[in-house]
Structure formats: structure tokens, C-alpha cells
Amino acid sequence: DIVMTQSPDSLAVSLGERATINCKSSQSVLYSSNNKNYLAWYQQKPGQPPKLLIYWASTRESGVPDRFSGSGSGTDFTLTISSLQAEDVAVYYCQQYYTTEITFGPGTKVDIK
Amino acid sequence: QVHLVQSGAEVKKPGASVKVSCKASGYTFSAYYMHWVRQAPGQGLEWMGWINPNSGGTKYAQKFQGRVTMTRDTSISTAYMDLNRLTSDDTAVYYCARGSNSSWYSSFDIWGQGTMVTVSS
Numbered sequence: 001d002i003v004m005t006q007s008p009d010s011l012a013v014s015l016g017e018r019a020t021i022n023c024k025s026s027q028s029v030l031y032s033s034n035n036k037n038y039l040a041w042y043q044q045k046p047g048q049p050p051k052l053l054i055y056w057a058s059t060r061e062s063g064v065p066d067r068f069s070g071s072g073s074g075t076d077f078t079l080t081i082s083s084l085q086a087e088d089v090a091v092y093y094c095q096q097y098y099t100t101e102i103t104f105g106p107g108t109k110v111d112i113k
Numbered sequence: 114q115v116h117l118v119q120s121g122a123e124v125k126k127p128g129a130s131v132k133v134s135c136k137a138s139g140y141t142f143s144a145y146y147m148h149w150v151r152q153a154p155g156q157g158l159e160w161m162g163w164i165n166p167n168s169g170g171t172k173y174a175q176k177f178q179g180r181v182t183m184t185r186d187t188s189i190s191t192a193y194m195d196l197n198r199l200t201s202d203d204t205a206v207y208y209c210a211r212g213s214n215s216s217w218y219s220s221f222d223i224w225g226q227g228t229m230v231t232v233s234s
Contacts, residue, residue, distance in 0.1 A: 001175075040220035042158075049208055049224035050150075050158065061222065093158055097218045100172055102148070102160040 002026050002096050004105035012113040019081040021108045023094035028074045031098065038098035041070055041079045044107075045090045053092075054079065086112060115139035117209050117225035124231045130197040133228045135209030142190035143167040146212035148221055149183065149194045151205040159205075163217055164192055172217065199232045206230075 003026040013019045029038045037057035042050040052061045054070035057077055067082045081088055089112060094105040120134040135147065149161040162173035164183040171183050182195040192209055207228045210221035 038218060042221075044158075049210075049227055050221075051224075052213070052220055052222050055213060055220035055222075095158075095220065097220060100217070101174060104158040104160065107157045 001101045002029065002099055002103055004094055004096055004103050006092075006094060006105040006108045008108060009106075010109040010111065012111045013081075013084045014113045015086065016083050017113075019084050019088070019110055021079045021092050021094075021110070023072075023077040023079070023105050025075045025077075025096050025098075029096045029098035030074050037073055037077070038096055039070075039072075039077050040095045040097065041068075042093045042095065043088075043090045044093065050093065081110070084110070084112070115211075115223050117211065117223055119207075119209060119225040119228045122229040122231070124233065125199050127200055127232055127234055129199050129232075130195060131199060131203075131230050132193055132195045133207050133209075133230070135192045135194070135225050137190045137192070137211070140211075142185075143187055144215055146215075146217050146219070147183075147185070147192040148210045148212060149181075150208045150210055150221070152208070152227075153202075153205040156205075161194070161207075163212065165217070166192065196230075199230075201232050204230065204232050 005024045007022045039057040041054040044050040058070045069080050091107045116138045118136045143166045146163045148163045164171045166185045185192045209225040211223040212219040213222040
């Protein structure tokens with residue numbers, strides 16, 4: 001199985017400041033034949049199901065604010081919130097869908113400083 | 114509007130089985146894979162498997178092989194997840210989630226509201 005790790009476990013950022021979350025996969029999730037990274041990011045607020053933010057590592061889901069962006073390739077990925085808003089307080093998960101055993105990272109909790 | 118509506122909370126005894134339903138609306142049910150994901154209290158997300166609603170084909174996570182069965186009824190656009198031999202470790206919120214495209218290797222763009230399953234003697 002591909003093991004997903006995230007760092008940090010949690011972070012607190014001032015309103016309007018940048019938040020950066022890292023995700024690392026134990027093997028590459030880049031499919032060479034189409035040059036796509038099989039990596040997604042989700043946001044989960046308390047008591048709610050996860051919400052898809054980013055897929056193919058850097059494609060923003062429809063309706064997601066453009067302050068959310070994804071980058072990276074191969075085994076190292078980043079989710080950036082360019083200007084943190086109060087409504088962005090949540091846990092963020094990365095997910096690989098490269099292998100038949102789909103796996104998630106352990107999550108990163110984002111709070112306001 | 115695309116929606117997934119799941120069945121209500123369940124309380125089960127150890128050793129019992131639970132069947133959770135997920136009714137889809139607003140899209141062609143058979144065109145998108147349906148995945149099941151669970152989340153134990155205070156924990157992260159754990160993928161359990163998928164079903165291809167068109168063919169009925171399934172793929173289960175190794176951890177749940179032999180204990181989980183995913184089925185569907187295309188006439189009512191509903192997917193089901195059946196988990197047996199329950200233990201307290203199966204206490205969790207169970208989600209259905211639609212695959213974002215017509216293949217199994219996809220992100221999950223629509224999620225059900227979740228079904229809390231509590232296993233307690």
C-alpha cells in the first residue's frame with residue numbers, strides 16, 4: 001500500500017496569512033503515460049463530510065475559492081491557503097488514488113492564531 | 114442538484130452485521146463508481162472499497178476482505194454497504210462518496226452525510 005504522511009500535524013495561522021500543508025507519498029503517484037498525479041486534497045469541518053478541494057494534485061474543484069492551490073509531483077505535494085479566512089478552520093487530508101488500495105493521509109488541523 | 118442521502122444511525126451488538134444505504138439523486142447512478150469511507154471518532158479517513166454501479170463489480174480494501182459486501186440496486190439508484198462480525202473497533206461514521214469520473218481511480222466529489230454506527234454490548 002502507498003502510505004501517505006502529512007506535515008505538520010497542526011498549525012495556527014493569523015487571519016490573512018498563508019497556510020502551507022505538506023503531503024508525502026511512500027511511492028510516486030505520477031502516472032507517466034498521462035503525466036497526471038493521482039492526488040487529491042479534502043477539507044473537513046467538524047460534524048461535516050469531507051469536501052473535495054483539489055484533484056490531479058493541482059486542479060481546483062468547481063466552486064472552491066482561488067486562495068486554495070495545490071502543487072507538487074511524484075511523491076511530494078503541497079496545499080496552500082494564500083490568505084487564511086475564518087471559515088478555513090478545518091482538518092485537511094490528502095489522498096492518493098494511484099493504486100487500487102486508495103489511502104488517505106492522517107490529516108492536518110488548521111486553526112486561527 | 115447531486116445528492117447522496119444515507120440511512121440513519123445504527124446501534125449494534127458485537128458479532129452482528131450492519132447494512133448502510135446510500136441513495137443517489139441528480140445524476141446517472143450507473144455512470145460513476147461509489148466508494149465507502151469510514152471515520153472512527155476523532156480519527157482520520159479510511160477507504161473501505163468501491164462498487165461499479167453499472168456492472169456490480171467491487172474492490173475491497175485488504176483490511177475488510179471477507180467482512181464487507183457492497184451491492185447496489187440500480188432501479189432505485191441506491192448503493193449498500195454490509196459489514197459483518199462487528200467489533201467495537203467498527204464504531205465509526207460511514208460515508209458513501211461518488212467517484213469524480215467514470216473510473217475507479219478518481220477523487221471523490223460528492224459525499225453522503227454520513228451514518229454513525231455504534232457497536233456496543
